[in-house]
Amino acid sequence: xxxxxxxxxxxxxxxxxxxxxxxxxxxxxxxxxxxxxxxxxxxxxxxxxxxxxxxxxxxxxxxxxxxxxxxxxxxxxxxxxxxxxxxxxxxxxxxxxxxxxxxxxxxxxxxxxxxxxxxxxxxxxxxxxxxxxxxxxxxxxxxxxxxxxxxxxxxxxxxxxxxxxxxxxxxxxxxxxxxxxxxxxxxxxxxxxxxxxxxxxxxxxxxxxxxxxxxxxxxxxxxxxxxxxxxxxxxxxxxxxxxxxxxxxxxxxxxxxxxxxxxxxxxxxxxxxxxxxxxxxxxxxxxxxxxxxxxxxxxxxxxxxxxxxxxxxxxxxxxxxxxxxxxxxxxxxxxxxxxxxxxxxxxxxxxxxxxxxxxxxxxxxx
Numbered sequence: 001x002x003x004x005x006x007x008x009x010x011x012x013x014x015x016x017x018x019x020x021x022x023x024x025x026x027x028x029x030x031x032x033x034x035x036x037x038x039x040x041x042x043x044x045x046x047x048x049x050x051x052x053x054x055x056x057x058x059x060x061x062x063x064x065x066x067x068x069x070x071x072x073x074x075x076x077x078x079x080x081x082x083x084x085x086x087x088x089x090x091x092x093x094x095x096x097x098x099x100x101x102x103x104x105x106x107x108x109x110x111x112x113x114x115x116x117x118x119x120x121x122x123x124x125x126x127x128x129x130x131x132x133x134x135x136x137x138x139x140x141x142x143x144x145x146x147x148x149x150x151x152x153x154x155x156x157x158x159x160x161x162x163x164x165x166x167x168x169x170x171x172x173x174x175x176x177x178x179x180x181x182x183x184x185x186x187x188x189x190x191x192x193x194x195x196x197x198x199x200x201x202x203x204x205x206x207x208x209x210x211x212x213x214x215x216x217x218x219x220x221x222x223x224x225x226x227x228x229x230x231x232x233x234x235x236x237x238x239x240x241x242x243x244x245x246x247x248x249x250x251x252x253x254x255x256x257x258x259x260x261x262x263x264x265x266x267x268x269x270x271x272x273x274x275x276x277x278x279x280x281x282x283x284x285x286x287x288x289x290x291x292x293x294x295x296x297x298x299x300x301x302x303x304x305x306x307x308x309x310x311x312x313x314x315x316x317x318x319x320x321x322x323x324x325x326x327x328x329x330x331x332x333x334x335x336x337x338x339x340x341x342x343x344x345x346x347x348x349x350x351x352x353x354x355x356x357x358x359x360x361x362x363x364x365x366x
Contacts, residue, residue, distance in 0.1 A: 036062050037117075038094050047140045049113055052133055054124070059137035060117035061144055064097050065106040079349070080106035080150040082141050084134075086159030086186070086325070087126055088244050090116025092235040096327045103342050106150055110141045112164075116239045125239075129209050129250040131258040134164050135172065146176060154345065156181040158325055159297065160255070163187060166310055167258045170267045179348055181274045181341065183326050187259055187306035190281070190299040202253040209250025218285035219243050221296040225328055230292060233328055262310060269311035272348045274341065277303040278322035297324040315344060 036042035044062045051057065068078075081100045085091050091109035100107045111117040112134050114125055128134070138155075145153060155177050157165030162185025169180055189195045204211055222242040223229035261267075281301075282294035300318075308314050319337055323329045326337055 033063075038062075038092070040064075040094070040098075042094070042097070044117060046118070047137070049136055049140070052113070053129060054114070054127070056120070057113040057123075058118050058120065059113050059140060060111040061141050062091050062109045062111065062117070063107060063144075064101050065148070066101055066104060077152060077350075078106070078150050079104065079152045079154065080108055080145050081154045081156055082138070082145065083107070083109040084138065084155075084157040084161035084165050085109070085111065085115065086157075086161045088241055089159070089161070090236070090239045092233075092240070093325075093327055099338050099342075103345075105154070106145070106148070108141055108145055110137055112137050116236075119239065125245065127248055127251055128254050129205075131164055131167050131254050132171070135168055138165070138168050142174060142176060150176075152176065152178045152349070154179045154181060154349075156183065157185060158183040158327075160186045163255070163258055163262075166262055166267065166269065169269050169271065170262060170310075173270065177271060179272045179274070179345065180269065181276070182307065183276050184278065184295060184298060184300075184324050185275070185303060185307060186255070186298060187262065188299065188302035189256075189259075190297065190302065198252065198256055201249050202256050205249035205251070205253030209248055209253070211249040212246045213249060213252060214246050215244045216285065217243060220285060220287040220291050221324060223287040224291045224296065224323060225325075230287060230289075231328070232330075259306075263306060265309065267310045271311070271313070273307075273311055273314045274344050274348075275303070275307040275310075275314055275316045276319060276322075276326055276337070277307070277317075278324070278326065279318050279320040292323070292330065293321045295322070295324045 031045045031047070033043040033045050036044040042062060042064045044060055046058045046060050049057045049059055083091060083096070090111050097107040097109065114123050114127060119125055142153065153176050155165050155169060157163070162182040165180060166182060166185060166187075169177060189198055191198070201213065219242050223231070225231040225233050226237075226242070227234050277300045278295040279300070280294045281299050282290050282296050284291075304316055304318075308316065317340060319326050319329070319333060321329065321333045322337070327334055329337070
């Protein structure tokens with residue numbers, strides 16, 4: 001009877017163990033790639049990032065990969081770009097992704113938690129209390145890139161994404177990342193006299209992180225971008241709002257802490273940095289033609305001032321007539337900008353694997 005009891009107990013434990021293992025394996029199975037809303041070879045998949053202070057969260061990886069020569073070997077260098085968007089934003093800059101693919105870089109982007117493709121029902125868009133909470137979203141994309149054979153990554157960020165990527169690199173130093181491209185990074189506030197209130201708002205954010213802070217009512221920047229106003233682009237205005245929404249005191253605290261962590265030599269970014277910014281800033285809540293030739297969000301002098309502190313190898317490039325998101329500037333601005341970016345990469349990184357002849361044609365705009 002004792003033997004029978006032990007047999008039943010052992011069988012029960014074995015079944016429970018198998019059930020738990022099976023459930024755990026199923027929960028960790030990555031979502032399959034599926035066609036992205038951009039079409040034209042772009043794919044996406046969601047990544048379960050567990051839970052944070054808001055509950056369950058996901059990030060989204062978007063990619064478009066090069067068609068490579070079948071003669072390529074495992075020893076060949078395969079490079080990719082990982083792009084991180086800004087605040088009130090998501091990845092929609094298909095032209096930029098296509099340019100990198102045309103030049104031999106697999107292109108990846110991430111929609112961070114509570115942004116764009118990663119926004120789920122009931123979530124407050126764009127909110128964050130610690131910029132380091134985005135690190136797992138970036139890590140997941142890097143792991144995916146490495147899993148797909150990419151051995152060298154160029155990390156690229158725009159605006160708040162520029163702050164996020166610089167902060168990530170300064171704290172993590174992943175071996176796979178070989179260069180950092182910053183497109184108008186958010187390295188300091190551009191609030192005039194209101195900046196004197198930032199420390200007090202940061203303290204408020206520690207105690208009452210959900211306290212709302214208005215960002216004004218201007219739609220000038222969106223009007224400079226959207227085809228329906230004075231720009232040439234279309235995007236989902238439910239994910240990238242025409243009027244920048246209120247933020248929280250906790251968000252302001254998170255931004256400020258990340259900015260301060262990159263100053264006075266504390267950034268310690270050891271890889272080459274390409275720092276890009278417009279030639280001038282513009283203020284005013286009403287759109288004018290000048291809004292289509294300047295940065296309507298940040299102070300470009302602050303970008304240069306604090307960007308030069310990020311590391312020992314910073315190339316500063318002033319883009320005359322550039323918008324805040326420089327790759328969305330007018331064609332006569334962004335064409336030479338792309339040429340400069342690829343020339344800088346060619347100078348900075350050693351030659352990589354060649355592409356097939358069909359994908360290695362000279363740039364018609366060079």
